[in-house]
Amino acid sequence: MSTKLLLLLALVKVVPLAAQQPSDWKKGAVCYEVFVRSFYDSDGDGIGDLNGLTQKLDYINGLGVRCVWLMPIMSSPSYHGYDATDYYRVKPDYGTNADFKRFVTAAHQRGIRVLIDMVLNHASNEHPFFEDALLKPDSPYRDWFRFSATDPGTKGPWGQQVWHRSPVRDEYYYGVFWSGMPDLNYTTPAVREEAKRVARFWLEEMNVDGFRLDAVPYLVEEGDKLSGSPGTHAFLHEYEDYLRTVKPDAFTVGEVWDSVGSMLPYYPNQLDDYFAFAASDAIVDAVRNGSAKSLLPNFLRLQHEQPQDRWSPFLRNHDQTRTLTALGGDVTRARLAVTLLLTLPGFPFLYYGEEIGMTGDKPDPRLRTPMQWNRTPAAGFTRGHIAWEPLQADSFTANVEVEDADSTSLLNLHRRLIRLRSGNSALGSGLLIPLSASNDAVAAYVRRDGNRTVLVVANLGSAPAARVTVTSQDSVLPPGRYALKSLLGAVSGDVPMLSVGTGGRIRNYAPMRSLGRGESFVFEIGNNSK
Numbered sequence: 001m002s003t004k005l006l007l008l009l010a011l012v013k014v015v016p017l018a019a020q021q022p023s024d025w026k027k028g029a030v031c032y033e034v035f036v037r038s039f040y041d042s043d044g045d046g047i048g049d050l051n052g053l054t055q056k057l058d059y060i061n062g063l064g065v066r067c068v069w070l071m072p073i074m075s076s077p078s079y080h081g082y083d084a085t086d087y088y089r090v091k092p093d094y095g096t097n098a099d100f101k102r103f104v105t106a107a108h109q110r111g112i113r114v115l116i117d118m119v120l121n122h123a124s125n126e127h128p129f130f131e132d133a134l135l136k137p138d139s140p141y142r143d144w145f146r147f148s149a150t151d152p153g154t155k156g157p158w159g160q161q162v163w164h165r166s167p168v169r170d171e172y173y174y175g176v177f178w179s180g181m182p183d184l185n186y187t188t189p190a191v192r193e194e195a196k197r198v199a200r201f202w203l204e205e206m207n208v209d210g211f212r213l214d215a216v217p218y219l220v221e222e223g224d225k226l227s228g229s230p231g232t233h234a235f236l237h238e239y240e241d242y243l244r245t246v247k248p249d250a251f252t253v254g255e256v257w258d259s260v261g262s263m264l265p266y267y268p269n270q271l272d273d274y275f276a277f278a279a280s281d282a283i284v285d286a287v288r289n290g291s292a293k294s295l296l297p298n299f300l301r302l303q304h305e306q307p308q309d310r311w312s313p314f315l316r317n318h319d320q321t322r323t324l325t326a327l328g329g330d331v332t333r334a335r336l337a338v339t340l341l342l343t344l345p346g347f348p349f350l351y352y353g354e355e356i357g358m359t360g361d362k363p364d365p366r367l368r369t370p371m372q373w374n375r376t377p378a379a380g381f382t383r384g385h386i387a388w389e390p391l392q393a394d395s396f397t398a399n400v401e402v403e404d405a406d407s408t409s410l411l412n413l414h415r416r417l418i419r420l421r422s423g424n425s426a427l428g429s430g431l432l433i434p435l436s437a438s439n440d441a442v443a444a445y446v447r448r449d450g451n452r453t454v455l456v457v458a459n460l461g462s463a464p465a466a467r468v469t470v471t472s473q474d475s476v477l478p479p480g481r482y483a484l485k486s487l488l489g490a491v492s493g494d495v496p497m498l499s500v501g502t503g504g505r506i507r508n509y510a511p512m513r514s515l516g517r518g519e520s521f522v523f524e525i526g527n528n529s530k
Contacts, residue, residue, distance in 0.1 A: 025066060025067075025113065026066075026251075026309040026347050027309070027425075027428050027429050028421050028422040028423070028424070028425065028427065028428025028429065029065070029066040029067065029347065029422065029428075030063075030064070030065045030066065030342070030348050030349070030350055030418050030421065030422075031065060031066070031067040031068065031069055031115070031312075031347070031348070031349045031350070032060055032063065032065040032067070032068045032069070032349070032350050032352065033068075033069045033071070033314075033317060033318065033349055033350065033351045033352060034053065034060075034068055034069070034070050034071065034352050035048070035071045035318060035352065035368045036048050036049065036050060036053055036070055036071065036073055036094050037079060037093065037094070037368070037388060038352070038368050038369060038370045038371055038381075038388075038389070039052060039053050039056060039352060039370075039371050039381075040052030040053060040055060040056045040371065040373070040381060041370075041381055041382035041383070041384065041387070042055060044382060044383045044384040045382075045384060046382050046384045046386050046387050046388045047093050047094075047388045048094075048370070048371075048381070048388075049093070049094045049095050049099070050073070050090070050094050050095040050099040050100050050102075050103050051095055051099055051102075051103075053070075053103055054099075054102060054103045054106050057103075057106050057107060057110060057112070058110075059400070060112065061110045061111075061112060062415070063350075063355065063414060063415055063418055064415060064418035064419045064422060065112065065350065065418060066111065066112060066113060066422075067112060067113035067114070067115060067209070067251075068107065068112060068113075068114055068115065069115040069116070069117070069212050069253075069349065070114070070115070070116050070117065071117050071318060072084070072091075072116075072117040072119060073090055073091055073094055073100065073116055073117070074086060074087055074088075074089065074090065074091060074119075075089045075090070075091050075092065076091055076124060077124060077126050078124075078180075079365065079388070080364070080368070081117070082117075082119050082181070082214065083119075083122070083123065083124035083125070083126075083180055083181050084119060084123055084124055084127065085123070085124045085126050085127045085128070086127075087198045087201075088198070088201055097206065100206060101206060101207065104206065104207050104208065105207075108207075113209035113210070113251070114207075114208050114209050115208065115209060115210045115211060115212050115251065115253070116202060116208050116211060116212070117211070117212050117214060118198075118199070118202075118211035118212065118213050118214070119214045119215075120184065120195050120213060120214070120216075120219060120239075121176070121183060121184065121214065121215045121216070121218050121219055122175060122176070122177060122181040122182060122183045122184060122215075123181070123182060123184060124180065124181065125175075125179065125180045125181070125182055129141040129144055130144075130145060130182050133145050133147075134166060134167075134168055134173070135168060143185060143188045143190075144184060144185055144188055144190065144191050145173055145174070145182050145183065145184065145185055146173060146174035146182075146183060146185050146221070147166075147171055147172065147173050147174075148163060148171065148172045148173075148174070149170075149171050149172075150172070151163050151165070151172050152172075154224070154226075156176050156226060157176070157217075157218070157226050157227045160176075162174055162175060162176050162226070164178075164179035164182075174221070176215075176218045176226065177215075183218070183221075186219050186220045186231065186232075186235050187220065187231065192235065192238065192239075195239065196239070196242045199211070199239070199242070199243055199246065200246050203243070203246050203247045203250055204246060204247070209247075209249075209250065209251060210250045210251030210252055210253075210272075211250075211251075211252050211253075212252075212253050212254075212255070213252060213253070213254045213255065213271065214255055215255055216232065216236060216254040216255060216256060216266070216271070217232060217256055217258070218232075219231075219232045219235055219236070220232040220234075220235055228262070228265065233265065233266070233270060236254070236266065236270035236271055237269055237270050240252060240269070240270055240271055240272075251272050251273070252271040252272045252273065253271065253272065253273040253274065253275065253312060254266065254270075254271040254273070254274045254275070255274075255275055256274050256275070256277075257275075257277050258277065258278075259277075259278050260276070260278045260279070260298050260301050260302060263276070263277075263278075263311075264305055264306075267305070267306055267310065268306075272309075272310060273309065273310050273311060273312055273347060274310075274311055274312070275311075275312050275313075275314065275317075275349070276298070276302060276311045276312055276313045276314075276346060278298045279298040279299050279302060279311075279313045279344075279346065280313045280314050280315060280316075280341075282294055282295055282296075282297070282298050282299070283295065283313070283315060283337055283340050283341055283344075284315060284316070284323065284326055284327070284337060286340070286443065286460055287327060287333045287336050287337045287340070287460055288326065288327055288328075288333065289460075290441050290460050290461045290462050291440055291441060291460065291461075292437065292440060292441065292442060292443035292444075292458075292460055293440055295340070295443050296432070296434050296443075296445065299313075299344055299345060299346070299432055300432060300434065302345075302346065303345055303431070303432055308345045308346055308347065308429055309347050309429075310347075311346050311347070312346055312347045312348060312349050313341060313344065313346040313348050313349075314341070314348060314349040314350065314351065315337055315338065315341055315350075315351070315354060316351055316354060317349070317351050318351065318364075318367055318368055319364070319367065320367065321360070321361045321362065321367070322351075322353070322354065322358055322359055322360040322361070322367065323337055323338075323354055323357075324354075324357045324358070324359050325359045325360060325361050329359070331357060331410060332517065332518035333518060334357055334410060335410060335413055335518065335520075336458055336460060336518050336520055338354070338355075338410075338413065338414060338417060339413075339417060339456075339458060339488070339520045339522075340443065340456075340458065340520075342414075342417040342418065342420075342421050342427075343417070343421070343427055343447065343454070343456045343522060344432065344445075345429075345430070345431075345432045345447070350414070352371060353369075353371055353372065354414075355410065355411050355414040355415075356372060356398050356399060356400060356403050356409075356410060356411050357398045357410045358371075358372060358392060358394075358398060359392050359393075359394060359398070360392060365389050366389075366392075368389070369389050369390070369391060369392050370382070370387045370388070370389060370391055371400075372391065372392070372394075372395040372398055372399040372400070373399055373400050373401065374399055374400065374401035374402075375395075375396050375399060375401060375402065378391070379391050379395040379399060380399070380400075380401070416488065417488070420487055420488065420522070424452065424454065424487070424524070425449040425450070425452050426447040426448055426449045426452040426453055426454040426524075427447055427454055427522075428449075429449055430447035430448045430449035430452065430453075430454070431447065431448050431449070432445060432446075432447060433445060433446040433447075433448060433472065433476055435455075435470040435471065435472050435506065436470065436471045436472070437457075437468055437469070437470050438467075438468055438469045438470075438471075438508075439459075439461070439465045439468045441459060441460050441461030441465060442457065442458065442459050442460070442461070442465055442468050442470075442515065443456070443457070443458045443460055444456065444457045444458075444468075444470040446472070446476060446525075448476075448477075451527075452524075453477060453524075453525040454487070454522060454523065454524055454525065455470075455484065455498075455511065455521075455522070455523040455525055456520070456521070456522050456523075457470065457511055457512070457515065457520065457521050457523075458515075458519070458520035458521075459515035459516065459517065459518065459519050459520070460518075461517065462517060463517055464514055464515065464516050464517055465514065465515045466513065466514045466515075467510055467513065467514070468510060468512070468515055469508040469509060469510045470506060470508075470509050470510075470511070471505075471506055471507055471508055471509070472505055472506040473505065474503040474504050474505050475503065475504040475505075476500065476504050476505065476506055477500045477504055477506075477525070477528075478500065478504060478528055479500050479501060479502055479503070479504060480499075480500055480528035481497050481498065481499050481500075481528070482497065482498040482499075482500065482525045482526055482527070482528060483495075483497060483498075483525075483526040484496075484497075484498060484511065484523040484524065484525055484526065485523060485524045485526060486521060486522070486523055486524075487522045487523065487524050488520070488521060488522035489519065489520060489521035489522065491512075491521070493513075495511055495512070495523065496509075496510065496511065498511075498525060511523065
C-alpha cells in the first residue's frame, strides 16, 4: 500500500473523533488473558485454580491491566475446557462457584473487570443433552444438534471432516472442530434461549463483566455456507441486544480468526469488539522480518472503519506460538514487539507469561504451560512436586522473581508501557498518523489526541541505523517548533527541536543521530514554541 494511500486513510476518511472515544474503562486500557489451569496452584495438586488466581491478583493489578479474560472455566472433560458439559458450574479442578464469586469480588475491589470465555458454537459430546439426543431419536434435545441419516460428504471451512459417525446407530452428526465437540443448532429457538439463560446466569448470579466468544463465525450453518452466514450475524445481533437488557455495560469480544476484510462484516451492531488477528500478525511479522513496510496498513484500515475500542490487537494467544519463540528467542525483538503493540491504537490484550518472555510452541499444551514465578524446581507454580504440564526449560531464568528485580527486564518494560498507555491520552486513544522513514527498517508514527502528541520511532532492523529522517504529509501539527521529551528510551544528548512547516508538514526530521539495533523511543511532543 502506498504512503499516500496510508495517509489518506489516516487523515481524510477516518471515523469522527467524537465517535472514536472509547468508553471510560477501555480508554488506554489493556486486558490480560489467563489460563487458570496454569496460573497458580493454591492446594498443591499441580493444577492452577481460582483461589490461586485470587492470591495472584496483586501481581495482575501491578501490571496495570484493567481487565482479565479467563479461558474456559466451566465443567468440561478436557484440560482446556472448550467442550462444556455444564454451563452453570465451574470446572471442579478449578474450585467451586463460590470460589469464582470470591475471585470476581476481589478483582472488582482492585478495579479489574472479569471476562470469561463463552463457548456457544459447540458443547462436549459428554454433555447430557447430546448424550440424550444421541441415544434417543425422540429426545427433546434431538434438534439441539445436527444429525444426518447419511454422510453428506461436505468438508469444513478449512477442508476438515465435519460429519462424524454416531457411535450408537447408523447416522452422522455435525461438529466443525472434531467429533468430541458437536455443534449446537442455533436454528432451534430453544438453543438460542438457552444461550441467553447461560449468559444471564454469569452476568447476574456470578457478576462477570462480559464474555470472550469463541469461534463466532461458525455458529449457524446455512446450506453450504458454514462460516459467516447471515444466520450467524442475525444471532450475534440478537444475543448482544439481549445482553444489553441484562447488564447494559457488559463487554463482548469475539474471535474471528481471519483478515480485516472478513472481520468487518461483524460490525456495527453485533458484538462490541473483535480480535484483530491481521494487525497482530503484522506486528510480529514486521519485527521478525526487520521491515516496517507492512506494519501499519491493517491498523490504519481498522482506524478508518471502526472506533478504537471496538478492535483488539495482541501479540500471541493460547493457540499460537509464543512471541519469544516466534522471534527465535531474541529478547530485543520481543521488547520491540510489545513496544509497538502498546503504542499503536486499539484495545490490546496480553497473554499471560508474555510479559516475562515465556516460550512455547505446538502442540497446544506447550503453549499453555504453568506460569513461571520463581527459580524453584516447580517455578513457584505449585507446592506439589509435579505440575499438570512440564515447565519450559527456561523457567530458572525467565520468571517473575528474576525480572522483578531487574529494572531493565521485559516484565518491567511491560509495566512501564501499560502505565504509559493508561496515563497518556495520545497513546490511549489518539489518532494514528503514519510517517515515512528514510530507512525501511524503521517504524515511525505519531499518535495525537487533542493537544497531546506522541512520536514513536523504532529500529526493527538487525543493524544500527544512522541519521534516519522522518517525513509526513500535511496537517500533522500546526506550523512551528516543538521540543521533544523522551517517555521511553534513554536519550544520549539533546533531542533536536522538531520544525513543522507550512501546511503542518514534518520534513526530514532526524530525532536521533543513530538508532541501535532494536532500539525504540517514545517522545512527547511539547507545546508549539513558534
